[in-house]
Ligand SMILES: Cc1cc2nc3c(=O)[nH]c(=O)nc-3n(C[C@H](O)[C@H](O)[C@H](O)COP(=O)(O)OP(=O)(O)OC[C@H]3O[C@@H](n4cnc5c(N)ncnc54)[C@H](O)[C@@H]3O)c2cc1C
């Protein structure tokens with residue numbers, strides 16, 4: 001029996017979220033006293049693979065067949081299920097990233113397993129196997145018992161701290177049989193906004209709403225985000241109006257995020273918006289209306305005009321950055 | 326072209342969420358139920374595609390009789406007929422099994438879901454359904470066009486999008502931007518009353534999960550207000566008090 005963790009790479013590199021998910025899986029492995037095995041799919045260099053050892057993965061399977069070099073949820077699910085069988089995995093863990101969400105339910109079906117999706121903390125394994133996850137779009141949590149012998153978990157990004165736990169990673173090649181039926185979807189083009197921080201994974205997020213008046217005023221929001229190393233987000237009407245891309249829209253019908261810091265400028269705090277951001281650890285609200293509902297859900301509030309406050313925050317961020325160096 | 330849209334009946338987005346005192350059940354009394362917003366996007370797309378390709382749209386819901394108003398709403402938006410699998414939706418695997426059972430007896434060229442339901446938030450049903458049917462799935466589809474038997478989709482990925490091509494049949498999860506939301510007109514509402522709604526019984530499915538309890542997020546401590554002139558101290562303050570940056 002073992003715990004298997006699938007670690008995603010981005011263009012051959014592991015991001016922080018990969019180490020976060022290994023740390024999480026290592027904690028589960030320790031909790032149920034089973035060895036941890038990591039699985040990497042696609043082309044990742046030896047140095048990079050060895051990094052898995054820094055967070056507790058003593059065994060790393062490297063599925064680097066040419067066909068798997070491009071992300072493909074159907075094929076990846078087959079590889080993960082094959083690895084889970086080969087390693088006799090009792091728990092299979094991955095990140096609830098876009099890719100992870102497209103993969104985990106398939107793995108669960110293939111393994112006849114129970115699926116715990118978007119979990120936000122370690123499972124309670126004291127007498128059975130109970131996971132905690134978000135429900136009702138951020139308005140509640142559900143505790144769910146996973147009944148099948150095999151459990152597949154996808155974890156909400158940013159729900160677990162990276163914990164260094166150095167072991168030597170023994171990397172071995174993993175080459176399961178690959179079914180051509182898994183390659184029914186062709187990727188014609190990948191468009192990636194370069195240099196931006198992925199919103200679902202971001203630790204810091206600067207977000208703005210209709211209070212910004214128009215897309216031409218987003219320069220200062222981007223500047224503040226850049227200085228802080230934050231991702232940018234927006235409210236729904238802003239993306240509906242085409243001021244910002246839909247991929248930045250957070251809330252009940254957008255992306256749900258749980259960063260360490262969510263700084264919202266000119267957003268009223270409608271219930272549908274709050275649903276997607278309320279699990280942020282610290283919320284700062286800037287709004288010129290002292291009655292804006294968002295202040296009730298905030299840790300820090302500044303009542304003022306965005307066009308006056310944001311430039312001050314930019315200066316503050318510069319000073320803050322300088323003091324850190 | 327035969328299109329199936331999987332629809333879920335969920336609490337209105339503005340509804341307050343309450344549970345029974347033992348925290349084991351959601352209290353539905355006083356809550357308005359709506360068509361899950363992403364399913365509405367998927368359905369709007371399906372109605373457009375059916376018009377373009379001389380097709381039909383069937384909606385399917387796994388639920389008890391209380392979901393029928395939402396099914397009628399979907400018929401009013403433009404679905405031709407509806408199926409209700411008569412069972413409370415226990416979990417995503419249960420729902421996916423019911424729908425896959427129906428589809429294996431009644432094939433479709435295209436199956437659309439929402440990318441996520443606003444009550445379970447699993448994003449699991451479409452993917453499980455595709456796996457059970459041996460089909461590809463594009464879970465975060467922001468656009469969809471069909472030419473003959475080939476579809477082109479924009480799919481959301483971290484920090485960008487992918488343009489994908491896939492042959493029918495397949496499963497897609499509708500995301501923002503896939504279609505404009507359709508508002509039912511009077512004729513739609515009138516005709517919805519008489520469109521066929523078939524009720525089928527559920528198949529047996531091994532239970533994979535059990536709901537133990539619900540919980541509500543802890544309320545935040547009172548907001549700390551900062552004067553505009555002190556805005557410059559914000560990040561220092563957060564570092565000292567919260568230790569997260
Ligand atoms: C089914 C459904 C789903 C929805 N899903 C979502 C969702 O996922 N995400 C989402 O965000 N919304 C969602 N909404 C919309 C939501 O109800 C609100 O309409 C929306 O969040 C409001 O966006 P906003 O705060 O940017 O704009 P507004 O409500 O217009 O608020 C603008 C705010 O800016 C402030 N302001 C104005 N000028 C300034 C200035 N110069 N300086 C500082 N502050 C200023 C105002 O005081 C006001 O509070 C949904 C709605 C429905 C019906």
Ligand SMILES: Nc1ncnc2c1ncn2[C@@H]1O[C@H](COP(=O)(O)O)[C@@H](O)[C@H]1O
Nearest residue numbers: 331387414438439441442447448449450
């Ligand atoms: N009870 C249900 N009946 C029919 N379709 C459903 C049901 N629940 C979920 N779905 C579909 O699956 C999608 C994703 O739901 P979920 O996996 O719960 O996030 C929804 O947007 C619907 O399209």
